[in-house]
Amino acid sequence: MLEVRGLHDLWESGTGRRHHAVVTHQRVLLDALGLGLEQTLQFLRLEYPDYPVFEAWIEATAGAPDPVKIARYHATLDGLPPPEPVQALLDKIDAAPPVLDAADLAHWEREGYVILRGAITPGEAAAAAELVWRTVGASPSDPDSWYVQRSSGIMVQHFQGEAMEAPRRSMRVHKAFAQLWGTADLWHLVDRLGFNPPERPGYTFRATQIHWDVSIAQPIPFSTQGILYLTDTAADQGALQLVPGFHRRLAEGWLESIADADPREHDFSRDAVPIAANAGDLIIWRSDIPHGASPNRATLPRLVQYVTMYSAELTPNPVWI
Numbered sequence: 001m002l003e004v005r006g007l008h009d010l011w012e013s014g015t016g017r018r019h020h021a022v023v024t025h026q027r028v029l030l031d032a033l034g035l036g037l038e039q040t041l042q043f044l045r046l047e048y049p050d051y052p053v054f055e056a057w058i059e060a061t062a063g064a065p066d067p068v069k070i071a072r073y074h075a076t077l078d079g080l081p082p083p084e085p086v087q088a089l090l091d092k093i094d095a096a097p098p099v100l101d102a103a104d105l106a107h108w109e110r111e112g113y114v115i116l117r118g119a120i121t122p123g124e125a126a127a128a129a130e131l132v133w134r135t136v137g138a139s140p141s142d143p144d145s146w147y148v149q150r151s152s153g154i155m156v157q158h159f160q161g162e163a164m165e166a167p168r169r170s171m172r173v174h175k176a177f178a179q180l181w182g183t184a185d186l187w188h189l190v191d192r193l194g195f196n197p198p199e200r201p202g203y204t205f206r207a208t209q210i211h212w213d214v215s216i217a218q219p220i221p222f223s224t225q226g227i228l229y230l231t232d233t234a235a236d237q238g239a240l241q242l243v244p245g246f247h248r249r250l251a252e253g254w255l256e257s258i259a260d261a262d263p264r265e266h267d268f269s270r271d272a273v274p275i276a277a278n279a280g281d282l283i284i285w286r287s288d289i290p291h292g293a294s295p296n297r298a299t300l301p302r303l304v305q306y307v308t309m310y311s312a313e314l315t316p317n318p319v320w321i
Helices: 007-014 024-033 037-047 051-062 067-078 084-095 102-111 122-136 143-147 162-169 171-181 246-251
Strands: 113-116 193-196 224-229 282-286 302-306
Touching: 007 024, 007 037, 007 051, 024 037, 024 067, 037 051, 067 084, 084 171, 102 113, 113 171, 122 162, 122 193, 122 224, 122 302, 162 171, 171 224, 171 282
Parallel strands: none
Antiparallel strands: 113 282, 193 302, 224 282, 224 302
């Protein structure tokens, strides 16, 4: 195992040997190692491994650490420029033609989300969809297999696999996020898959209501979220639903307008819009837009991969509302 600064601290905090929350540089560390946050914390908290066992688990789960990614992580900690191979890639992204045009960017500013069409190829989307089917132990031709009870609901706690690397390596995806963030110096979040089967007698949709994943205390630091459809997804097929333009309402004093009411209990059902898109399309939205999955009332499951990028300089608001 390479010498990785901060890894021992992560092990200590994750196992409860030392108590503090996961902070941004630890999030970057996990992404540099190719690990999902949930899977790492679950392993640390449930298995309570000693440090050598944790190191062995990292290699068994995500492979040997990439020296270039670790060097970039260390440079980030020290406030230094990234290593030359990373800088060359960032320069290439900067020089690439835009993938979001003026209409896309205007829609982003107005509605708070945008669809990157053809983020990955149909073949890449099909390979990732096959990974979802394999991971959940279901078959497209056997509807009964879609309803095996899963503790994580529609989330599929799978974070690694060659088929999941297509959007993480995609220049097109990276360019889209670079346009929205105003910089190519971004990290890919190592995130999971999703499987949302149709409702039927005995199975009803169970998911969180339309929500935010960040604090909405002002000011809300800019950040993004994204969902990649792995099959053509109709509006009634469990599609992602958003409240378009809500970032502007927040900026204009929506919190003050509801007085002492709990904003996280607000009913957004009338304002939410399901977003249909095709296999390989990536929907990106601002994190201050309320969002959530929707009930699947079609005939086929919704298969997705969660894909986003972020700046290592992102500092969440410490006040939680």
